[in-house]
Every structure is written in structure tokens, then in C-alpha cells.
Amino acid sequence: MDDEVRRLGARWSRELARVEFTVEEVPGVEAPFDGPVPLGQTLPGDGGRPVRIVVYRRPVESRAAGDAELSQMIRDLLVEEVADLLGLSPESVDPSYDTPDD
Numbered sequence: 001m002d003d004e005v006r007r008l009g010a011r012w013s014r015e016l017a018r019v020e021f022t023v024e025e026v027p028g029v030e031a032p033f034d035g036p037v038p039l040g041q042t043l044p045g046d047g048g049r050p051v052r053i054v055v056y057r058r059p060v061e062s063r064a065a066g067d068a069e070l071s072q073m074i075r076d077l078l079v080e081e082v083a084d085l086l087g088l089s090p091e092s093v094d095p096s097y098d099t100p101d102d
Contacts, residue, residue, distance in 0.1 A: 020050045040077045053081045
């Protein structure tokens with residue numbers, strides 16, 4: 001994940017200067033979601049705390065078929081979360097982003 005954060009930070013350093021990237025095992029009970037367990041989410045900053053983009057390790061690992069897929073899932077997830085945070089399309093955040101097949 002660190003490599004992807006650095007890669008995105010190189011392009012979006014000003015916009016991501018006050019964003020914290022973290023990894024947690026699983027979403028907390030209080031995490032609002034419907035449907036499948038989320039792979040990650042963006043949590044708003046408050047009281048001087050930065051915005052946090054969280055990747056949930058276990059859900060990501062359980063959906064990846066191998067190391068290459070795991071790396072791609074993390075990359076896509078971070079691009080999608082940054083895009084949502086900045087109000088941009090994933091392709092604008094990372095021109096190499098490939099829309100996943102749903």
C-alpha cells in the first residue's frame with residue numbers, strides 16, 4: 001500500500017497533504033454499509049484530525065486470488081477513494097486506472 005500512496009502523493013501532493021492513509025483489519029461495527037463488507041472507506045476529519053482513507057486488510061485479502069490481484073485491488077481502491085474525496089473521476093486521478101468489470 002505504501003508504494004501506491006507515494007505514487008498518488010507524487011501527483012496529488014497538495015490535495016493529499018492532510019490525508020492520512022491507514023490499514024485496519026476489518027471495518028468496525030459502527031461502519032455504515034449495506035451489502036458486502038467494504039474493502040475500504042474515507043472517514044471525514046474532525047476537530048483538527050485529518051481525513052483518513054482506510055483499507056480493510058482482511059476483506060481485501062479474502063477477495064484477491066493472488067499477489068498480483070491484491071496489488072491491483074489496493075491500487076484501484078486507493079484511486080477510487082481519492083477520486084471520491086477530490087470529486088473527480090478515477091481516470092482523472094490516475095490515467096492508468098482501468099474501470100473494474102462489475
